[in-house]
Amino acid sequence: MSSPVNVYSISEVSQRLDEEIPVVFGRLGYKQSFKLIDLKLLIGYSIAIVAAASFLLDKKLGHNNVIGYQKLLVGCYAVLSLIFWYFKKFVEKSTIYTGTNSNDQSVINVRTLFKEAQPLYKVVLLGDDGARLEVDLQINKVFNEAGYLQTDLFFNWCKNQLTILKEKKDN
């Protein structure tokens, strides 16, 4: 399968798990919505384009001839960066997966976090009716010593969490 990760680096481990989550929820019958990711990419790449334009303008025409444009571009860059920051902090909120169940049309929202030097993968599951489940996954339960993700173990763990969330909803 895919290559092993350095299990002593929690950021690499979480990244690997983040990449696996869409696969897992696909198997559980969810269809992924890419709205948030696409919006993030759009804002992100417009920032990159502004910076590239500023760089090219400076290189081709010389700094002193384009000061007016540069002020505009630096302003745009600042505003876009602020929007990007706001988006990540208050809209995306470390959401890495949004999907709709093809059977009952329920929506699931998955946010993940990690803290430096803690071997925990913190997952927040949000249902469309306000149900919320916060769980920590100990990473040694789904990774083996060589650094390979045991996908079936992770799948079962996610499935269990989803069941708990559904039970919460029913109560």
Place this chain on the structure above:
Amino acid sequence: MFSLSQRFQTVSNTAVTVGLFLAAFIIGTSWFQLVSNHAFDLSSSISNVTPKINVRTSRYYGSVNGKAKENAKVSFDLEADLTKLFNWNTKQVFTYLTAEYENVKHTRQNEVTFWDKIITSKDDAVLNLTDAQSKYHVWDVQEKLTGKDLKLKLHWNIQPWVGPLVYGETDGTFTLSIPEREKTEKKAKESESAESSSPN
């Protein structure tokens, strides 16, 4: 199990952070030392300033198209104690003796340097000069220097090991009036110097 790049990143991040804090600490303490030592109102005395006027025709002495240009040198006495400018963030002190003057029509303000010195050690920071010669030949940008009142002052600039360059001036001043030269004497001198200096 840590990778090379992660290690490199962690080490360089820590180094930069520590370096910045250290620099800020050094800048702060040295500034505090300067203020508490009253380094910004040091005293000095400038006296016995006598001008010597030469006429030059070389481009490197301010002459344009070989026209005669008055060059001034001065001799002077100077007393100043700059030891307070030395603290643990002082790499060197650059001290310079300048003259401020206005042109005859009062349309232009000028400041020129007659003498300067690099002091790299606290032990050399006490200046006690008698009949010292100025380092530079000074000429005016358009007119001549004679017939003007020059206000002399001693300034200093601390060049640090890290941080901002600090400037200040000492309180001693001397006003030097360079008298207008006699017409005849001027003519004689002009022809004399024209002969002696090589055409540019």
Place this chain on the structure above:
Amino acid sequence: MNLRLELTKLLNLCFVFASAYMFWEGLSLVANTHSPIVVVLSGSMEPAFQRGDILFLWNRNEQSKVGDVVVYEVAGKNIPIVHRVLREHHSIADPSKQVLLTKGDNNAGNDIPLYANRKLYLNKQKDIVGTVKGYFPQLGYITIWVSENKYAKFALLGFLALSSLVGGE
């Protein structure tokens, strides 16, 4: 592969360059100069400034004062020179009209032989890149080393390539 995942990874790389460059551009707009940070290349201001030292420039002042350390560029040559103002002459009616004579602290004579077109003075508005306000020792030696030593360039590129290979997973 997953296109969105790859695009996100590429975006992170773009951000590294974009933020570094826009920081520079913002700094140069604030300081009003095309190079707000310069590396000392010559020894004419020794012992104060040595090769490889970093200088921070500011160019919002209308006039230079005698004693200011300024960076100027001579028309036709692209090398910035860091020297001290020895004399200044300015119009009282229009303070922005100012001419300067400069000299390196470590040089015997003034800079007239360096100026372009047999000029005797520099023009504050046209020739001055900025006034030196701050100093940081030796950090710029990396750039001198990289630009003057061709093996250093390969070594740096090799190191970058290696670390991206090793850290890419």
